[in-house]
Amino acid sequence: MLRREALASIAALAAIPSMSWADEPGLQLGAGNAFDASTVADRARALAAQPYAPRPLIPEQWRNLSYDEYRMIWFDARNALWEGSDSPHRVDVFPPGLYFPQGIETFVVENNAARPLKFDLGVFDTTDTFPDVPIDDTLGYSGLRLRAETQKPTIFQEYAVFQGASYFRGIGNGQNYGLSARGLAIKTADPMGEEFPDFTAFWMERPTAGAKNVIIHALLDSPSCTGAYRFDIAHGDTTTMQVQAEIFARTDMSHIGIAPLTSMFLFDDTDRQRFDDFRPAVHDSDGLLIHNGAGEIIWRPLANPLTLQVSAFGDNNPKGFGLCQRSRDFSDFNDLEAHYHKRPTLWVTPGEGWGAGSIQLVEIPADLEVYDNIVAYWHPAADLLAGQSHRMTYRLDWGDDPAPKKAMAVINTAAGGRPEGGRIFTIDFEPDDRLPDDLNQLTKIIRTSNGDVSEGVIQMNPETGGPRLAFTFYAGEATLAEFRVQLRLNGETLSEVWLYRWTAV
Numbered sequence: 001m002l003r004r005e006a007l008a009s010i011a012a013l014a015a016i017p018s019m020s021w022a023d024e025p026g027l028q029l030g031a032g033n034a035f036d037a038s039t040v041a042d043r044a045r046a047l048a049a050q051p052y053a054p055r056p057l058i059p060e061q062w063r064n065l066s067y068d069e070y071r072m073i074w075f076d077a078r079n080a081l082w083e084g085s086d087s088p089h090r091v092d093v094f095p096p097g098l099y100f101p102q103g104i105e106t107f108v109v110e111n112n113a114a115r116p117l118k119f120d121l122g123v124f125d126t127t128d129t130f131p132d133v134p135i136d137d138t139l140g141y142s143g144l145r146l147r148a149e150t151q152k153p154t155i156f157q158e159y160a161v162f163q164g165a166s167y168f169r170g171i172g173n174g175q176n177y178g179l180s181a182r183g184l185a186i187k188t189a190d191p192m193g194e195e196f197p198d199f200t201a202f203w204m205e206r207p208t209a210g211a212k213n214v215i216i217h218a219l220l221d222s223p224s225c226t227g228a229y230r231f232d233i234a235h236g237d238t239t240t241m242q243v244q245a246e247i248f249a250r251t252d253m254s255h256i257g258i259a260p261l262t263s264m265f266l267f268d269d270t271d272r273q274r275f276d277d278f279r280p281a282v283h284d285s286d287g288l289l290i291h292n293g294a295g296e297i298i299w300r301p302l303a304n305p306l307t308l309q310v311s312a313f314g315d316n317n318p319k320g321f322g323l324c325q326r327s328r329d330f331s332d333f334n335d336l337e338a339h340y341h342k343r344p345t346l347w348v349t350p351g352e353g354w355g356a357g358s359i360q361l362v363e364i365p366a367d368l369e370v371y372d373n374i375v376a377y378w379h380p381a382a383d384l385l386a387g388q389s390h391r392m393t394y395r396l397d398w399g400d401d402p403a404p405k406k407a408m409a410v411i412n413t414a415a416g417g418r419p420e421g422g423r424i425f426t427i428d429f430e431p432d433d434r435l436p437d438d439l440n441q442l443t444k445i446i447r448t449s450n451g452d453v454s455e456g457v458i459q460m461n462p463e464t465g466g467p468r469l470a471f472t473f474y475a476g477e478a479t480l481a482e483f484r485v486q487l488r489l490n491g492e493t494l495s496e497v498w499l500y501r502w503t504a505v
Helices: 004-015 039-048
Strands: 073-075 089-094 105-110 113-116 124-126 143-152 155-163 167-170 180-182 198-205 213-221 225-234 239-249 256-263 265-267 287-291 297-301 309-316 320-324 345-350 356-363 374-380 389-399 410-417 423-429 442-448 457-461 466-474 480-489 497-503
Touching: 039 198, 039 213, 039 225, 039 239, 073 089, 089 155, 155 239, 167 389, 256 320, 256 345, 256 389, 287 356, 297 309, 297 410, 309 497, 320 374, 410 497, 423 480, 423 497, 442 466, 466 480
Parallel strands: 105 198, 297 497
Antiparallel strands: 073 124, 089 143, 105 113, 143 155, 155 167, 167 180, 180 256, 198 213, 213 225, 225 239, 239 389, 256 374, 287 297, 287 320, 309 356, 320 345, 345 389, 356 374, 410 423, 423 466, 442 480, 457 466, 480 497
């Protein structure tokens, strides 16, 4: 799914100063209805018992806004929800149109009552050249932005955004937006095409004074299922989202993704020769990290293949997984605008045993950084049949390095051809106090599913302060090979397991 233009729009709109003051400032609320912990689930359950009915489209003039025209309208932060109150959070709304052709219901919950936010063009500012657009009952806001005093008193900075299908994003303090999460993935990389569920309604509970967290409920709807979600979101150096969800199946569902993550990987040191670019790397994430049910820590560097690649890592009750950005120096990217070194890692921790299934990684060919081409999610082994429901809980941590430290981490992978034949791979590991003075005491595990590999050499890298393992791969007639590499000491695990897929084309 293409979302870079939309993200650029959001960033641009947030950066434009307010120009005028609405006649009646502030988001306007309608009459309230009762709300409790079961309201969203009851609505999702009832909706799943009915045939899927798409939401109405907003007027054509809104849908046909150009990219430049959409940038001509932006939210006036003085109209933010809870502005001027003792609430420690602020909520902005986004206009509909362009990439967002349907309105979303939005409610504010207080004193056990949910009051709808009325669509009001007056909460936005526009330039003089913004076109005249009709206002009717199909209009609604297209998403939400959360702000709080994340680093400085009285300065409300954003830390999470919900906008577009069931996509949402978070950042820790001092970070830039990068990868996204979703409510649910359905039929990702399926030959029949992917299905993108929508969050069609949000309920925002008013936080108490001094609260660091905010609670948002969301209703998910799609042709295959509905869903009730509860997000308990707390900002900080690592922004944390506690997620509770229940999915109600309309149809038999055999290909779903729980806690799906979506990111971008264009190139790094493994395939630099494919791109004529002044930057040494371009990516929001550089690897998939898995802490599997057996306690093994697996690092799988991401790739931008020439053909669609799907990898499945079978597991039972995984302890966690995430898409990581381990490249944290400006020099890793040399990009003064994108600041890829400030993109967050996103780590998923299941709240209960998820049973049998697999962590799936989808890598889609891409030639530009505007495309999200990486997807990772948990795929349960059991199908979800029509009329059934599935509950799950998990935590999402957005930050510099929220993944648990259980083994010596891989910090870089590089590859290239050798003049005498074969392809050399170098794997750099972080420093570790357990390393012996004589690196020859380490056991090197280097395996390949096809072709041949050399014995490998371990040397200390003076730049990183950690060891580097280098080996050469000879493909022979092979067109695909899976590698498994690990360092051990005295028979005990020392490093993460490095997995990699090589393809000839």
